[in-house]
Amino acid sequence: MATESKEVLYGLYDDEEILMDAVRKAKADHLEIMDVFTPFPVHGLDPILGLQESRLHIAGFVYGMIGTLTAFLFMTWVFTRDWPIIFGGKPYWSVPSFIPITFELTVLFSAIGMVVSFYTVCGLGPGVTNEVLDDRITDDKFCIAFQTNGSSSEDINGLRSFFSATGASEVNTKVIS
Amino acid sequence: MSAIVSPIRNPLVTGNKSYHDITEDLVSPTEKTPSGLWVFGLMISLGLLTFGVFCIAWTIWFGIGSWNLNRTVGWGWDITNFVWWIGIGHAGTLISAILLLFRQKWRTGVNRAAEAMTIFAVLCAALFPGIHVGRAWVVFYFFPYPNTRGPLWVNFNSPLLWDLFAISTYFTVSLLFWYTGLVPDFATVRDRAKGIRKRIYNFLSFGWTGSAKHWQRWESLSLVLAGLATPLVLSVHTIVSFDFATSVIPGWHTTIFPPYFVAGAIFSGFAMVLTLMLITRKVLHLQDYITMEHIESMNKVILLTGSIVGVAYLTELFVAWYSVYPYEQFAFFNRALGPYWWSYWGMMICNVITPQLFWFRSIRRSIFWTFFLSIIINIGMWFERFVIIATTLARDYLPSSWSYYSPTWVEIGIFLGTLGIFFTLFLIFTRVAPVVAVAEIKSILKTGGDQYIGPNAKPHHHHSHSHGHTTHAHSHDDGHGHDDHKGGNDAAHGIVGDVADVVVENDDLKKVEGIGPKIEGLLNDAGIRTFRQLANTDVETIKEILVAAGNRFANKVPDTWPRQAEMAADGKWDELQAWQDILDGGKE
Numbered sequence: 220m221a222t223e224s225k226e227v228l229y230g231l232y233d234d235e236e237i238l239m240d241a242v243r244k245a246k247a248d249h250l251e252i253m254d255v256f257t258p259f260p261v262h263g264l265d266p267i268l269g270l271q272e273s274r275l276h277i278a279g280f281v282y283g284m285i286g287t288l289t290a291f292l293f294m295t296w297v298f299t300r301d302w303p304i305i306f307g308g309k310p311y312w313s314v315p316s317f318i319p320i321t322f323e324l325t326v327l328f329s330a331i332g333m334v335v336s337f338y339t340v341c342g343l344g345p346g347v348t349n350e351v352l353d354d355r356i357t358d359d360k361f362c363i364a365f366q367t368n369g370s371s372s373e374d375i376n377g378l379r380s381f382f383s384a385t386g387a388s389e390v391n392t393k394v395i396s
Numbered sequence: 397m398s399a400i401v402s403p404i405r406n407p408l409v410t411g412n413k414s415y416h417d418i419t420e421d422l423v424s425p426t427e428k429t430p431s432g433l434w435v436f437g438l439m440i441s442l443g444l445l446t447f448g449v450f451c452i453a454w455t456i457w458f459g460i461g462s463w464n465l466n467r468t469v470g471w472g473w474d475i476t477n478f479v480w481w482i483g484i485g486h487a488g489t490l491i492s493a494i495l496l497l498f499r500q501k502w503r504t505g506v507n508r509a510a511e512a513m514t515i516f517a518v519l520c521a522a523l524f525p526g527i528h529v530g531r532a533w534v535v536f537y538f539f540p541y542p543n544t545r546g547p548l549w550v551n552f553n554s555p556l557l558w559d560l561f562a563i564s565t566y567f568t569v570s571l572l573f574w575y576t577g578l579v580p581d582f583a584t585v586r587d588r589a590k591g592i593r594k595r596i597y598n599f600l601s602f603g604w605t606g607s608a609k610h611w612q613r614w615e616s617l618s619l620v621l622a623g624l625a626t627p628l629v630l631s632v633h634t635i636v637s638f639d640f641a642t643s644v645i646p647g648w649h650t651t652i653f654p655p656y657f658v659a660g661a662i663f664s665g666f667a668m669v670l671t672l673m674l675i676t677r678k679v680l681h682l683q684d685y686i687t688m689e690h691i692e693s694m695n696k697v698i699l700l701t702g703s704i705v706g707v708a709y710l711t712e713l714f715v716a717w718y719s720v721y722p723y724e725q726f727a728f729f730n731r732a733l734g735p736y737w738w739s740y741w742g743m744m745i746c747n748v749i750t751p752q753l754f755w756f757r758s759i760r761r762s763i764f765w766t767f768f769l770s771i772i773i774n775i776g777m778w779f780e781r782f783v784i785i786a787t788t789l790a791r792d793y794l795p796s797s798w799s800y801y802s803p804t805w806v807e808i809g810i811f812l813g814t815l816g817i818f819f820t821l822f823l824i825f826t827r828v829a830p831v832v833a834v835a836e837i838k839s840i841l842k843t844g845g846d847q848y849i850g851p852n853a854k855p856h857h858h859h860s861h862s863h864g865h866t867t868h869a870h871s872h873d874d875g876h877g878h879d880d881h882k883g884g885n886d887a888a889h890g891i892v893g894d895v896a897d898v899v900v901e902n903d904d905l906k907k908v909e910g911i912g913p914k915i916e917g918l919l920n921d922a923g924i925r926t927f928r929q930l931a932n933t934d935v936e937t938i939k940e941i942l943v944a945a946g947n948r949f950a951n952k953v954p955d956t957w958p959r960q961a962e963m964a965a966d967g968k969w970d971e972l973q974a975w976q977d978i979l980d981g982g983k984e
Binding site: 254255256257258259260261262264265268270272273275276279283294297298301302304306307309313316317319320322323324326327329330331333334337338340341342343344345346347348349351354355356357358359362 | 414415416419540546547548549551552553555557558561562564565568569572573576579580583584586587588598599602603604605606607608609610611612613614615616617619620621624625627628631635638835836838839
C-alpha cells in the first residue's frame with residue numbers, strides 16, 4: 220500500500236512543562252493531536268495525551284513462560300524419554316538441577332521477545348528510516364504535531380493561534396511521506 | 397511541576413546546563429577528530445590485542461601443553477581470568493538494572509559506560525572457556541544441538557553447562573538492554589550529523605523519532621528488562637560459584653560461595669567502572685555529568701561490597717576451624733601459609749583492608765585515592781580468584797600429587813590480550829556513541845541539575861518567564877506586585893549582594909538581548925534577579941559587574957539592557973520584540 224503523504228503543522232516548545240500545558244489545552248479544545256515528540260521520556264505526559272498503558276510487560280510475561288516451559292520440558296524429555304542417564308545416583312528426573320537453566324531461559328526468552336515486540340510495534344528496526352519533523356526534536360525541542368490534510372484555512376489558523384497562545388517558540392509545516 | 401527533591405541532595409548535573417548544552421557536551425566527543433592521547437591509547441591496546449591473538453593462535457596450534465597446567469592444577473590463569481572478567485562484567489547491569497529499580501538517579505551518569513564495560517568484559521571472559529578446552533574448533537559441543545551421535549545431549553545437571561547458559565543469557569540481555577538505551581541517543585547523533593555519518597547513525601538509530609508512544613513503550617521495556625536483569629545478574633555469579641561449590645574439593649565446597657561471589661563481582665565491577673570513568677571523565681571533560689556525587693556513591697557501594705567480601709573471607713576461616721574437618725582446615729592453612737601465601741595476603745590487603753579507607757569522606761571524594769584504590773581492588777580481586785583456584789588445587793588430597801603452578805608467557809600473553817580487547821573496544825565505544833546517556837541525563841535535569849537543587853540552586857519559578865508570549869506574559873504581570881516593591885528596595889540599596897532573605901522569583905534575564913546564561917549568572921550573583929531590578933540598575937553599575945568578571949565580559953555594551961528590562965517588567969513583550977529586531981546583539 221502506497222502510504223499517502225501527510226501534511227503536518229507542528230509547533231516546537233522549549234520546555235516540557237510548557238508542552239504539557241499546551242497538550243492539556245489542546246485536549247480541552249478538542250484538537251486532534253497527531254503525535255507528540257520529545258527528546259526524552261516526559262513523565263506525566265501519557266495520561267494527559269490519553270495514551271493507554273503499554274501492554275509490553277504482559278507480552279514479556281508470556282514470552283518468559285514460553286521460555287520456562289521450553290527449558291523445563293526439554294530437559295525432562297531428554298532425561299526421562301530420549302536418553303536417560305544416571306548422574307551421581309540421582310533420579311533421572313532431578314528437578315532441582317533443572318532450575319538454573321530453566322531460570323536463564325525464562326529471562327532470555329522474555330528479554331528477546333520483548334525487545335523484538337518493542338521494535339515491531341513501534342515500527343522501528345535496522346534499515347528503517349522515519350522522516351523527522353525537526354532535527355532539534357532529539358536535542359532540546361518538544362513538538363506537538365497536527366495532521367492538516369484537507370483542513371480548511373480556518374482550522375489551520377485556529378491551530379496557529381493555539382500554538383501562539385500556548386507559547387510555542389516556532390511553528391512550521393512539513394509534508395512527510 | 398518538577399518532582400519534589402530533598403534539598404539536602406546534591407546536584408548530579410552541574411554547570412547550569414540547558415538541554416541543548418547536554419546534547420552538545422555529550423555528543424560532541426563523537427564528532428571531533430580523536431585526540432593524540434586517544435590514538436596513543438588505541439595503539440597500546442591494539443598492540444596488546446595483537447599479542448593476545450598471537451598467543452591464542454599459539455595455544456590452538458601447539459595445544460594446551462603450551463600452558464603450565466599439570467595433572468594437579470587443571471585450572472590456572474585461564475579460569476582465574478575468566479572469573480575475574482565475569483566479575484567485572486557485573487557492575488554494568490547492577491548500575492542499570494538494580495539502581496533503576498531503586499530509582500537511584502545517579503546511575504544515569506555512569507550507566508551507559510558501565511553497560512558497555514559489561515559487554516566487553518563478558519566477551520573477554522567468554523574467550524577463556526572457549527580456548528581452555530583445547531580443541532576450540534569443536535567448541536560447539538558445549539551446546540545441546542541435535543547431533544548424529546544419538547543424539548547425545550549435554551549434561552543439564554552440570555554446573556559448567558548452567559554457567560554456559562547463564563553467561564550466554566547475560567551477554568544477550570545486557571546487549572539488548574544497552575542497545576535499546578542507545579537508540580534514542582543514536583537518533584540525537586543522527587540529527588546533528590551530515591553525509592555518510594548521517595546514513596550510518598540513521599541505520600543505528602532504527603528510525604527513532606521520539607514519539608510519545610514510543611517513549612512510553614521504551615520506558616516500559618527498560619523497566620521490565622531491569623526487573624529481569626536484576627535476578628539475572630545475581631544468578632550469573634551464583635552459577636559461576638557453583639562451578640566450584642558443587643565440587644568436593646576442600647576450600648571450594650562451601651555454601652557461602654554464591655553470595656560471596658556476587659558481592660565480590662559487584663565490588664570488582666565498580667572498581668573497574670571507576671578506573672575507566674575517572675579517565676574518561678577527564679579526557680572527555682565530563683566533570684559536569686560524572687560529579688563527585690557519582691564517585692562518592694560508587695565508593696559507598698565499594699565499601700559495602702568490600703566489607704561483605706571481607707566478612708566472607710573471615711567466615712570461611714571460622715567455618716574451616718569450626719567444622720573440625722581436617723582437609724578443610726588444611727586448605728585454609730595452606731592458602732594463608734603455604735607456597736602461595738603471597739597471593740592470599742595480597743588478596744587480604746587489597747580487598748579487605750584498603751577499601752576500609754572509604755569510611756573517610758575525604759578519601760571517598762578524592763579523585764586520586766579513588767583511582768588508586770580502584771586499581772588496588774582490581775588487583776586484589778584477581779588474586780582472590782587465583783587463590784581460590786590455583787592454591788586450592790596445588791595441594792590436593794594426595795601429597796604425592798602436590799605441585800606448584802606458575803604461568804607460561806603464553807598464558808600471560810592471553811591475559812594481556814584480553815586487556816587489549818577490552819580497552820580497544822572501550823576506546824572505540826567512546827568515539828562512536830555518547831558515553832553518558834543523553835536522553836536519561838535530560839530526564840533528570842530538573843530534579844538533579846545544580847540550577848534546581850543544591851547550594852547554587854536559584855529560587856526557581858518554572859516556565860513562567862522563559863518565553864515572551866502572551867498568555868504567560870499575563871501571569872507574569874499578575875504575580876509581580878510584590879516583586880516590584882522589593883525590586884525597588886534592592887535598587888535603592890544599590891547592588892545588594894545578599895538577597896537570601898528576600899523571596900524573589902527569578903526572571904529569565906536572557907530575554908534581554910545581549911544577556912546570555914553566563915551574564916545572567918553574574919547579574920544574579922550581584923543580586924539582580926528580576927526585570928524590575930535590572931531596569932532600576934544603571935548602566936555604569938552593570939559595566940562594573942561585567943568588568944569585575946574578567947576580560948571575557950568587559951567588552952559587552954549593556955547600554956540598552958535596563959530599558960529592555962523595563963519593557964519586560966511592564967509586560968510590553970511586543971514592543972520589546974519589535975525593538976530587539978532592530979537591535980544588533982543588544983546594541984543600538
